[in-house]
Amino acid sequence: MEKTTVKKSSLSVSENGLERKKGKKRLEVLKTYKIYINGQFLRTESGRYYQPVNAAGEKLANVCLCSRKDFRDAVVAARSAFGGWSSRPALNRGQILYRMAEMLEGRKAQFVEELQRQDVSKTKAEKEVLLTVDRLIYYAGWCDKYQQIFSTVNPVSGSYFNFSVPEPTGVVSIIAPQDYPLLGLVSVMAPAIAGGNTCILLASEKKPLCAITLAETLHASDLPPGVVNILTGKLSELIKWFAEHMDVNATVFCENDVETQKMLKEKSALNVKRMIFYDNIKWETEQGQSPYFIFDLQETKTTWHPIENIGFGGGAY
Numbered sequence: 001m002e003k004t005t006v007k008k009s010s011l012s013v014s015e016n017g018l019e020r021k022k023g024k025k026r027l028e029v030l031k032t033y034k035i036y037i038n039g040q041f042l043r044t045e046s047g048r049y050y051q052p053v054n055a056a057g058e059k060l061a062n063v064c065l066c067s068r069k070d071f072r073d074a075v076v077a078a079r080s081a082f083g084g085w086s087s088r089p090a091l092n093r094g095q096i097l098y099r100m101a102e103m104l105e106g107r108k109a110q111f112v113e114e115l116q117r118q119d120v121s122k123t124k125a126e127k128e129v130l131l132t133v134d135r136l137i138y139y140a141g142w143c144d145k146y147q148q149i150f151s152t153v154n155p156v157s158g159s160y161f162n163f164s165v166p167e168p169t170g171v172v173s174i175i176a177p178q179d180y181p182l183l184g185l186v187s188v189m190a191p192a193i194a195g196g197n198t199c200i201l202l203a204s205e206k207k208p209l210c211a212i213t214l215a216e217t218l219h220a221s222d223l224p225p226g227v228v229n230i231l232t233g234k235l236s237e238l239i240k241w242f243a244e245h246m247d248v249n250a251t252v253f254c255e256n257d258v259e260t261q262k263m264l265k266e267k268s269a270l271n272v273k274r275m276i277f278y279d280n281i282k283w284e285t286e287q288g289q290s291p292y293f294i295f296d297l298q299e300t301k302t303t304w305h306p307i308e309n310i311g312f313g314g315g316a317y
Contacts, residue, residue, distance in 0.1 A: 028059075030051070030059060030060075030061050030062050031061050031062070032049070032061070032062040032063075032064075033061050033062065033063050033064065033208065033209065033212040033232065034064060034212065035064050035066060035070060035212070035230060035231050035232055036212065036215035036218075036219070036228070036229060036230040037070070037073055037074045037077055037229045037231075038073075038074075038077035038080075038081075038225045038226045038229065039077075039219065039223075039224070039225025039226060040225070041215070041219075043064060044064035044065060044066050044067060044070055044233075045066075045067055045069040045070050045073070046065060046066065046067035046069070046070070048064070048065035048067075049062045049063060049064055049065055050062075050063055050065050050233075050234075051063070052118075052205075052206055052207070052208060052209075054117060054118055054119050055119045058117070060117055060118065060209060061208075061209060063208050063209075063232050063233075064231075064232050064233065065232075065233045065234065065237075066231040066232060066233035066238060067233075067237075068238075068241050070231055070233075071173075071200065071231060071238060071241045071242070071245070072241075072245070074200040074229035074231060075171060075173075075200060075245055075247050075248060077225065077226035077229055078171045078198040078199065078200055078226055078227070078229055079170075079171050079198070079247055080226055081198050081224055081225065081226030081227045082168075082170055082171060082197070082198045084224060085193070085196060085197075085198055085224060085227050086167075086168045086196035086197070088196075089144075090143045090144035090147070091143070091144050093143045093193070093194060093196070094140045094141065094142075094143035094144055094194075095140070095222075096221060096222050096223055097136055097137075097139055097140035097143065097190060097193070097194060098136070098137060098140040099221040099222055100136050100217060100218060100221040100223070101133050101134075101136035101137045101140065102221075103217040103218075103220055103221050104129075104132060104133050104136065104214070104217050105133050107213070107217060108126075108129050108130075108133075110213060111125075111129045111132075111182060111210055111213065112125045112126055112129055114209040114210050114213060115128060115129070115181065115182065115210060117209065118181060118206075118207040118209060118210075119207075127284070128180070128182055128183045128284070129182065131183050131284060132182050132183045132186045135183070135186055135187055135190060135288070135289055136186060136190055138190075138289050139190040139191055139194040139289075139294070140194070142191075142194055142291050142294060143194045145291075146166070146194075146195070146291045146294045146295065147165065147166060149291060150166045150291075150295050150298065150300075151163070151164060151165045151166065152164045154302070159306060159307055159308070160304050160305055160306045160307055161304070161305045161307055162302065162303070162304055162305075163302065163303045163305070164300050164301070164302045164303075165300070165301055165303070166195070166295065166298035166299070166300055166301075167196075167298060167299050167300075167301050168195050168196030168197045168297065168298060168299070169195075169197055169249045169250045169274060169297045169298060169299055170197060170198075170248075170249035170250070171197070171198055171199070171200070171247060171248050171249050171250075172192050172197045172198070172199045172200075172248070172249065172250045172251070172252060172297055173199070173200045173202075173242040173243070173245070173248045173250075173251045173252070174188050174189065174192065174199055174200065174201045174202065174242075174251070174252040174254075175202045175235065175239060175242060175251075175252065175253045175254060175255070176188055176189075176201055176202060176203060176204060176211070176254060177204070177254040177255070177278075177281075177283060178204045178205065178206065178207070178235075178254075178255060179204070179207075180204075180283045180284075181203070181204045181207035181208070181209070181210045181211065182210040182211075182214065183283050183284060183288070184204075184254065184283045185201060185203065185204070185210070185211055185214065186214070187281075187283045187288050187289065187293075188201075188252055188254060188278065188293075189201055189228060191291075191293035191294040191296075191297065192252075192297050193227055193228060194294055195294040195295075195297050195298055197250075197297050198226060198227050198228070198229075199227075199228055199229070200229045200230075200231065200242070200248075201228065201229065201230045201231065202231050202232075202233070202235065202238055202239075202242065203230060203231065203232045205232075205233070205234060205235050208232045211230050211232065212230065212232065214230070215228075215230045239260065239263075239264070240263065240267055242264075243263075243264045243267035243268045243273070243275070244267040244268075244270060246270065246271045248271075248273055249273055249274065250273055250274035250275070250276065250297055251264060251268060251273060251274070251275055251276070252276045252277075252278065252297075253275070253276070253277050253278070253279070254277075254278045254279065254281070255279060256279040256280060257279075261277055261279070274297075276296050276297070
């Protein structure tokens with residue numbers, strides 16, 4: 001019987017049935033980083049996204065370009081969560097912040113990798129992650145102590161006691177530091193929620209990856225929905241809504257930009273919201289943590305309480 005020789009085909013076929021062209025690099029599937037509102041990971045209402053690029057020209061991810069509607073939804077969520085969060089025992093708030101530190105500690109490698117992709121050296125990335133964990137623990141410890149530091153009994157002339165105590169301001173909108181994508185974000189978020197406030201955070205525009213990954217750790221940290229809401233997008237588009245919204249009680253801005261600070265002051269005057277600027281803070285130093293950051297977002301309530309006059313001694317002291 002005659003032997004038949006079968007020639008090998010030169011056609012190269014890929015997994016999807018189409019001919020593979022040799023020498024062409026595979027197209028990477030970029031992760032889509034969603035925003036975090038009311039305890040849910042959502043796509044932006046606008047349907048838009050952008051692709052931040054690092055110094056090497058590498059596209060980092062698909063990141064949501066949030067709109068005014070996204071910010072309004074975040075304010076509604078923060079306002080709804082404020083009553084329950086502010087009335088929680090300070091000890092429980094501290095436990096939740098400590099749990100955040102535990103969860104972040106368990107994902108150190110991922111945060112270090114994301115910081116490196118965003119042009120941070122490995123040494124600095126590792127240092128920033130460890131400092132972030134320590135900062136959460138720092139504010140966890142202050143949750144049930146700042147009240148004793150900032151409360152007072154006021155001497156008055158009359159038959160009554162006079163007390164002053166700090167209470168949370170309410171809903172706080174925060175424009176996080178642009179050059180500290182993880183440490184800066186936590187350094188302004190932690191004192192706000194440690195003091196019983198709820199917040200809406202705008203992540204770094206050029207380095208947004210760590211912000212949404214942080215939201216994933218918060219989601220698993222027993223934090224009630226709406227206490228922390230994280231948005232991404234262009235600072236130039238969103239910043240005026242952070243200061244102009246009538247149901248926001250305070251705004252924190254962390255950049256040294258005189259013109260923007262002037263605009264924020266003007267917008268905040270509409271409902272006399274508190275405006276706080278952290279424009280010269282070195283977040284990686286001891287300057288980046290203090291109980292006074294908690295106090296900046298507290299209102300002082302003074303209570304007058306009548307007392308009985310005993311004998312002829314009077315009630316003054």
